Amino acid sequence: MKTTSLTARALLAFAPFAIACLTSAQAFAQSTDPVLERIKSKGVITIGYRETSIPFSFLNDEKKPVGYAIDLCMKVVQDVRQRLKAPTLKVDFVAVNPQNRIPLVSNGTVDIECGSTVNTLGRQQQVDFSAPHFISTTRLLVRKGSRVREVEDLIGKAVALPINTTPERLVKGLIEAKKLNVRIVPVRDNAEGFLALSTGRVDAFSTDDILLFGLRKSAPNPSEYEVVGRALSFDPYGLMIQKNSTVFLSLVNATIAREVRDGQLKASYDRWFSPLQVPMSNDLAAAFKLAALAE
Structure with missing residues (x-):
């Protein structure tokens, strides 16, 4: 009974992203959007990162952004380079915090935020979220x-x-x-x-x-x-991008789907979470299965 409940919650968390993928698949195949155009014209993709959100996004001893979410976003960068036929596309990192992360994504200063941001209905009015890459409480x-x-x-x-x-x-x-x-x-x-x-x-x-x-x-x-303490919430994390960038969102979700299908996201999870002795939850395992959409 417990597993069924967890899976149901993960299904509800993922439902908006499944719909988004279905409705934007044709657009992804046919055109581009403002975010990709901005990245192409600048020759740079800007990644928002957190300085202390261990193990998702933080600065290592060399003051370099690293972590589970950063690894996933670098996979997105690879797919953007391929999509734009721009193998030398540069990456800029911009530090964000809970106060400015949504405005910086919304106004286009940051192309994709790679941290530990919970997807909520209120936030969806300002930005769009990828499929869940983690479930927290x-x-x-x-x-x-x-x-x-x-x-x-x-x-x-x-x-x-x-x-x-x-x-x-x-x-x-x-x-x-x-x-x-x-x-x-x-x-x-x-x-x-x-x-x-x-x-x-x-x-x-x-x-x-x-x-x-x-x-x-x-x-x-x-x-x-x-x-x-008891679990006070059910919180799906997603990568944030500028609202109504359907083609870019499809690309991001396609990256996540491939990473799950190939076992790479699970390997990344093991790399970053095993040292914390935090096993993968039933919620996250269910979310991964739902994210692994076919090409």
């Missing part, structure tokens, strides 16, 4: 030994929430609905949230659980932290 990061296990345990305490994110709206809503006396500390990004927790400014940091696992893994003392 909102939980809490706390110090080991803390009595905090759920949001309800934060009464009289403080929680850090990243500004302009799905977890911020979700946890704020839960606190307000239950009339909990919890102090909310807004933070700009994951690094600031973890700093607030590690320095004792807050008792918990809440965001997508996979990002919390990444923060714990990269901490100087990982054993001092733990990810706790």
